[in-house]
Amino acid sequence: MPKHRVREKQLQQRLSLAVDEYRRLSRCAQQRLLSLPQFDQAQTIALYSPIRHEVETTLLFEAALDARKCVVFPQVKDGRMSFAITPDTHSFCPGCFGVLEPTGCQQVAVNQLDLVVVPGVAFGRCGSRLGYGKGFYDQTFEVRPSSCLLVGLGFSFQLEDDLPKESHDIGLDYIVTDEEILAF
DSSP states (O other), X not given: OOHHHHHHHHHHHHHTSOHHHHHHHHHHHHHHHXXXXXXXXXXXXXXXXXXXXXXXXXXXXXXXXXXXXXXXXXXXXTTEEEEEEOOSTTOEEEOGGGOEEESOOOEEOGGGOSEEEEXXXXXXXXXXXXXXXXXXXXXXXXXXXXXXXXXXXXXXXXXXXXXXXOTTOOOOSEEEOSSOEEEO
16 A cells, blocks of 8 residues: 555544543553663653654653653754753744644754654554654664664554555664554
8 A cells, every 4th residue: 555545544543533542542552662671771762742643752751751861852943853852841832843842952962862752654563664754753863873772652553564665764673552562
């Protein structure tokens, strides 16, 4: 199935979730990610601000702050993604495409990130990811140290057996859903 058809199908399914079910599944997925030893071991964690019923990250943010980890969120400027330290839940404003971005300017380089939680429209059972098609994560993490783990976070219905993949699409180290953890 072409990427645009997968996007349409997955976005429709995600947006059709009832609010209570969305919250319940988001919580399950976040708790599963928190169970990974890699989350516990990471000192610098990149999260995302969810849009269009992507899995919430609030529980992850709170747990990371409680553990005194450095938490960063993406900022997009001039077509490039960078990461800024975010000390609390009040340090955001609408940014590129209306996504909440950190208001801080203290940047953290990609090679300093230990664990990056990555959103997606769909995920392949082989470790691939389909986003909205702008390529921000693919470009940013095209070259990264092996110590920087990429963890896709989604709902179990977002897993596809046969997800279209192109040469520029980055692979993930883990995919975590409300039902399972896949390692690659």
